Amino acid sequence: MITHTHRPLRVVLYEGSGSIALPAESRAKVMMALLDQGYTVTRSGHGASAVPHDDRSLLVLGAFEGRAPALEDATGLVSIDTRDITGLAPDAIVALVSKSRGDKPMNEPGKWKPWFPVIDYSRCTNCMQCLSFCLFDVYGVSEDNKIQVQNNDNCKTNCPACSRVCPEVAIMFPKYQAGPINGDEINESESGREKIKVDISSLLGGDIYSALKDRSAAAKSRFSKERSPDKALDERKKCLTKLVGDGFIPADVLASLPSTEEILKKAEIAKAKAAAALAAQ
Amino acid sequence: MSSPATILYCRCAYAQVVPTGVKNDVLQQLCASEASFETVSDLCEMAAHRDPRLQAIAACSKLRIAACYPRAVKGLFQQAGFPLPAETEILNMRTQTAAEITESLLRSDS
Numbered sequence: 001m002i003t004h005t006h007r008p009l010r011v012v013l014y015e016g017s018g019s020i021a022l023p024a025e026s027r028a029k030v031m032m033a034l035l036d037q038g039y040t041v042t043r044s045g046h047g048a049s050a051v052p053h054d055d056r057s058l059l060v061l062g063a064f065e066g067r068a069p070a071l072e073d074a075t076g077l078v079s080i081d082t083r084d085i086t087g088l089a090p091d092a093i094v095a096l097v098s099k100s101r102g103d104k105p106m107n108e109p110g111k112w113k114p115w116f117p118v119i120d121y122s123r124c125t126n127c128m129q130c131l132s133f134c135l136f137d138v139y140g141v142s143e144d145n146k147i148q149v150q151n152n153d154n155c156k157t158n159c160p161a162c163s164r165v166c167p168e169v170a171i172m173f174p175k176y177q178a179g180p181i182n183g184d185e186i187n188e189s190e191s192g193r194e195k196i197k198v199d200i201s202s203l204l205g206g207d208i209y210s211a212l213k214d215r216s217a218a219a220k221s222r223f224s225k226e227r228s229p230d231k232a233l234d235e236r237k238k239c240l241t242k243l244v245g246d247g248f249i250p251a252d253v254l255a256s257l258p259s260t261e262e263i264l265k266k267a268e269i270a271k272a273k274a275a276a277a278l279a280a281q
Numbered sequence: 282m283s284s285p286a287t288i289l290y291c292r293c294a295y296a297q298v299v300p301t302g303v304k305n306d307v308l309q310q311l312c313a314s315e316a317s318f319e320t321v322s323d324l325c326e327m328a329a330h331r332d333p334r335l336q337a338i339a340a341c342s343k344l345r346i347a348a349c350y351p352r353a354v355k356g357l358f359q360q361a362g363f364p365l366p367a368e369t370e371i372l373n374m375r376t377q378t379a380a381e382i383t384e385s386l387l388r389s390d391s
């Protein structure tokens with residue numbers, strides 16, 4: 001499921017013929033304020049190409065000296081509104097845009113954080129470990145049996161744990177602070193990778209992870225015979241608490257973990273999906 | 282004469298991981314130039330809901346993008362279903378200076 005789909009108005013700062021150019025400082029102030037509120041802004045000047053338009057409403061701002069032209073889209077698909085901004089201060093221009101937008105819904109910064117894994121397919125080997133690892137169904141398999149991020153809304157904000165389980169360092173979170181999770185180049189000689197993998201296996205209480213990874217009957221029976229679900233859950237919580245304490249994952253991930261039964265069920269489903277995709281390759 | 286480049290600036294407004302000084306300077310320098318350019322509030326936000334505007338952007342020739350790490354930006358477009366052309370130039374406001382970035386964005390090829 002994808003939410004937060006309200007696209008913003010496209011605002012065009014028109015400085016071509018028939019309009020006076022704004023002072024550079026005011027132009028920058030207006031653009032910063034509009035972008036920080038979530039709008040998309042095009043500066044229409046000279047010397048570079050504009051991105052073609054889509055089906056959204058267009059708001060054209062220009063210093064037309066009281067003569068804002070009435071414009072109509074030749075295809076009839078897009079509504080175009082023009083506004084004269086002659087002599088207006090940056091704040092007044094931003095207020096004009098808000099008024100013009102009215103109560104049309106729009107995504108706005110500050111109300112939601114776009115946090116989800118992004119796969120670097122130039123590194124990904126389609127091993128499916130991320131699919132097996134994630135307890136919140138973020139990953140899925142495409143029709144052609146490739147790993148895919150399918151439910152990015154399910155991802156726990158600020159939790160980059162799955163990036164550490166990927167043996168190819170192919171999972172990025174662009175809003176993360178540090179590299180290589182933020183997309184920074186990977187130092188192939190990084191020695192911490194093995195250690196990280198051990199952390200993750202303990203994060204899941206050991207047995208669940210190895211059961212998923214090995215996909216062997218032996219691992220499966222060891223899980224069911226040697227550990228009671230309660231014990232596995234206790235152990236997982238202890239390890240998660242440690243990772244929360246280390247500041248690697250946020251506390252609410254711990255609070256929102258599914259029940260042990262659900263985890264086991266999810267693990268089975270993920271394992272079956274991964275096995276089917278791997279077999280079909 | 283060759284066709285002009287398309288310049289795109291990402292504001293990273295939904296979670297500011299790009300240093301404010303750099304992103305403000307880049308925008309100010311673009312605004313001080315004569316060039317047309319496109320700005321978006323947050324490419325991650327657009328990729329999260331597969332905004333079709335990413336397709337329009339990816340279809341532009343000679344694209345230059347000021348955002349963050351090239352691997353992340355390419356991944357976002359690809360994951361949204363609109364891979365960037367291989368020759369797209371991605372400037373990284375997390376690691377480069379504003380001067381380096383605007384010089385590359387506004388460079389004339391002719």
Ligand code: SF4
Pocket residue numbers: 119123124125126127128129130131147165166167168169170171
């Ligand atoms: S764990 Fe990494 S390499 Fe394996 S499928 Fe997931 S992204 Fe690809």
Ligand code: SF4
Pocket residue numbers: 174175291292293294298299322323324325326348349350353354357
């Ligand atoms: S692409 Fe990079 S610069 Fe743009 S919003 Fe995402 S993290 Fe920020």
